[in-house]
Amino acid sequence: VQLSEVKPGIEVTALSFSEQFKNINVVDSNNAMEIISKIPTPAPIDEVRIINTEKEKQALKNKQKNKQPLSLSKIFITGVICLAALLILLLSLPFLLYSYYRFKALHSSIVSQKGYYSYVSAMYLLNQFGFRRDNDTPLQFANNKIDDYFQTDFSAFIQVYLKSKYSSQPISSWELKILSLFYRPFEKSVQNKIPWKERVSGFLNFYRTINYFSKPKI
Incomplete structure (x- = not known):
């Protein structure tokens, strides 16, 4: 992903598997700022995931749009097939x-x-x-x-x-x-x-x- 493609609204997640994070001592009484202050600077980062939520939303909309609702003709054909199968069973x-x-x-x-x-x-x-x-x-x-x-x-x-x-x-x-x-x-x-x-x-x-x-x- 080019940096030029990073725009407001895009979700960015940094992943790290560094041993330094295992040594951070976090207790229940720590607030968010105290936890952030314990993170090493610069923080070791192994992977950055960039998620374009707008593209995902658009892809989901397109997928839903492409789903064709069950038409009356399909319902009719299915009903005819079921009735025909039942009739064949009764006759046999x-x-x-x-x-x-x-x-x-x-x-x-x-x-x-x-x-x-x-x-x-x-x-x-x-x-x-x-x-x-x-x-x-x-x-x-x-x-x-x-x-x-x-x-x-x-x-x-x-x-x-x-x-x-x-x-x-x-x-x-x-x-x-x-x-x-x-x-x-x-x-x-x-x-x-x-x-x-x-x-x-x-x-x-x-x-x-x-x-x-x-x-x-x-």
Whole structure:
């Protein structure tokens, strides 16, 4: 900094790391003039800092000026994006639920859980494709509306599942095999019968999802 640039209003700070200042004995009773009188003359100075407060103020003003306020268009765009994300989440929720049930049905190692999630996943899948149980029992639903139409063994699975859930009798090895191997071929048979456009529209039908959870499952 040139000396010619030093003007009134500029803050100047002198820094010293000299050992002489460590030997100055300052007590609480000393006033400012007494403290200044104890400073060596000339005072050893290691660094001089010149701070142009006017430039700093101007730089701060320019920075604040360059900050653009949040416009209505940005607020609108942000709102539209948030609403779109929420809509996508709601539309994908039926399929996400099915994906969860399906995963549990295929990968549960505990027989009771595998039977339960296979049953729930099958009922949920059929519901989304427009096949509602309504007032039928699960076995009536499987016999009267599902097995003949999709060429599945849903009724056989239902009988074993209900036995494993409510009966005190242990299930046989053959019945255990029915519980374990039921879901994947059942899902394939149902999907082969329903055109892909109907499957997509079925999983986008949020009303059917609400209807499924509003009805008793057994």
